[in-house]
Amino acid sequence: MLKVIFAVLALLVAAVILVLAISTTANPDLPREVANHDKKSAEPEIAPVPDPATARVIAISAQPAPRTDDVRVTSMQWIPGGQFEMGALNTVPDEFPPHVVELDGFWMDTTEVTNREFEEFVDATGYVTTAERPPELRSIQPDSELANVQILPEMNKPGSICSLQLSSRDDIDPQKGAYSWWQYVPGANWMHPEGADSTIEDRMEHPVVHVSWLDAKAWCDWAGKKLPTESQWEFAARGKRSGAIYPWGDDLKPDGNWRHNIWQGEFPIKDTGEDGFARTAPVKSYPANDFGLYEITGNVWEWCADYYQQEYYAVSPSKNPPGPEFSYDPQEPDIIKRVQRGGSFMCSDQYCVGYRVSARMKGEEDTGAFHTGFRCVVTPDMLIHTTK
Numbered sequence: 001m002l003k004v005i006f007a008v009l010a011l012l013v014a015a016v017i018l019v020l021a022i023s024t025t026a027n028p029d030l031p032r033e034v035a036n037h038d039k040k041s042a043e044p045e046i047a048p049v050p051d052p053a054t055a056r057v058i059a060i061s062a063q064p065a066p067r068t069d070d071v072r073v074t075s076m077q078w079i080p081g082g083q084f085e086m087g088a089l090n091t092v093p094d095e096f097p098p099h100v101v102e103l104d105g106f107w108m109d110t111t112e113v114t115n116r117e118f119e120e121f122v123d124a125t126g127y128v129t130t131a132e133r134p135p136e137l138r139s140i141q142p143d144s145e146l147a148n149v150q151i152l153p154e155m156n157k158p159g160s161i162c163s164l165q166l167s168s169r170d171d172i173d174p175q176k177g178a179y180s181w182w183q184y185v186p187g188a189n190w191m192h193p194e195g196a197d198s199t200i201e202d203r204m205e206h207p208v209v210h211v212s213w214l215d216a217k218a219w220c221d222w223a224g225k226k227l228p229t230e231s232q233w234e235f236a237a238r239g240k241r242s243g244a245i246y247p248w249g250d251d252l253k254p255d256g257n258w259r260h261n262i263w264q265g266e267f268p269i270k271d272t273g274e275d276g277f278a279r280t281a282p283v284k285s286y287p288a289n290d291f292g293l294y295e296i297t298g299n300v301w302e303w304c305a306d307y308y309q310q311e312y313y314a315v316s317p318s319k320n321p322p323g324p325e326f327s328y329d330p331q332e333p334d335i336i337k338r339v340q341r342g343g344s345f346m347c348s349d350q351y352c353v354g355y356r357v358s359a360r361m362k363g364e365e366d367t368g369a370f371h372t373g374f375r376c377v378v379t380p381d382m383l384i385h386t387t388k
Contacts, residue, residue: 058084058240059083073378076109079232079291081105083101083102084235091358094311095360099318102319105380106380112295121222121223129368130214131188131212134151135156136366138365139364139367158189159188161367162188162370163183163268163346188210190211206283207373210372211303213365223376226382227303227377228304228305230341232377239289239290246259247293247297258274298355299345300371302374304340307325307326308328308337308339308360336365338365340372344372
């Protein structure tokens with residue numbers, strides 16, 4: 001019986017980042033002191049909560065991009081920094097409270113990292129992603145009772161998480177819920193997005209997927225970049241627009257046109273592909289936002305540097321918030337989570353609605369999926385060469 005429990009646990013841990021995508025509620029009773037765990041550090045400057053009547057104010061810095069011949073920023077956009085309202089009112093708990101954040105300028109990748117770019121990294125370094133290795137349950141908190149859980153040998157196969165194609169709602173098992181369509185697929189990885197028999201040969205300009213947070217950080221280290229903080233990501237995604245729901249405004253389909261790659265149709269039965277794609281889209285398939293960033297929402301979820309905490313917004317510093325010092329998800333406190341942003345082609349108004357610029361998601365840091373990728377940032381202090 002114990003072996004059966006361990007086998008089920010291994011699947012649950014592997015699939016958790018996707019199952020959580022259907023959650024739209026969180027524990028509102030998390031003690032505030034948990035979010036401000038490090039009692040040895042100085043008390044942070046708590047970000048003010050804007051008055052609702054004036055909260056939709058955003059100030060963009062006029063500071064130009066530093067002059068540089070650093071080649072890393074040639075395919076990036078300068079985000080001049082400024083002050084903005086992060087989060088949202090009347091929403092799920094982890095997007096509350098809205099609070100004023102001030103950021104210094106930074107460069108952000110114009111697009112999500114593509115299969116071609118990731119292949120260059122693998123060819124140069126020989127790197128092997130977490131999906132290509134047997135599962136190790138690296139995301140268990142070290143003091144957790146789950147720390148000594150062992151994976152059964154027959155479950156210990158390289159792979160990642162994909163979504164099954166259902167034919168009707170009759171295929172949804174009420175006992176399994178979301179597990180009726182999410183499945184751990186042996187052989188699925190960044191080179192084989194839907195499993196061992198699939199390929200990326202005709203998808204080299206699509207965003208790389210099945211990358212864990214650890215994989216994304218490894219690519220950043222190689223490229224001399226880093227993952228954006230959650231506040232950098234949201235500021236860039238908002239694209240100079242005050243309090244808008246989407247990067248371009250509040251209308252999901254302005255002038256009847258789809259502006260990003262999300263799910264249309266009955267979820268999770270059939271994506272009609274009305275926006276042009278039923279899976280990932282090549283980068284630069286949709287118009288860029290005001291900062292020149294493509295597919296900042298939709299297409300694939302994007303990893304951020306931050307640990308996930310549901311109530312971090314209540315204690316976040318107002319200047320360049322770095323994110324919390326440790327992970328705490330009240331729904332799964334034993335699992336180390338990192339923030340994901342932007343939604344994906346699997347998001348719809350019937351499901352996670354993760355394509356709103358304020359929407360937050362969390363995922364196990366050692367687990368990728370077929371709708372998870374990343375983009376990077378460079379800050380002025382990282383520049384190698386500057387010119388005057």
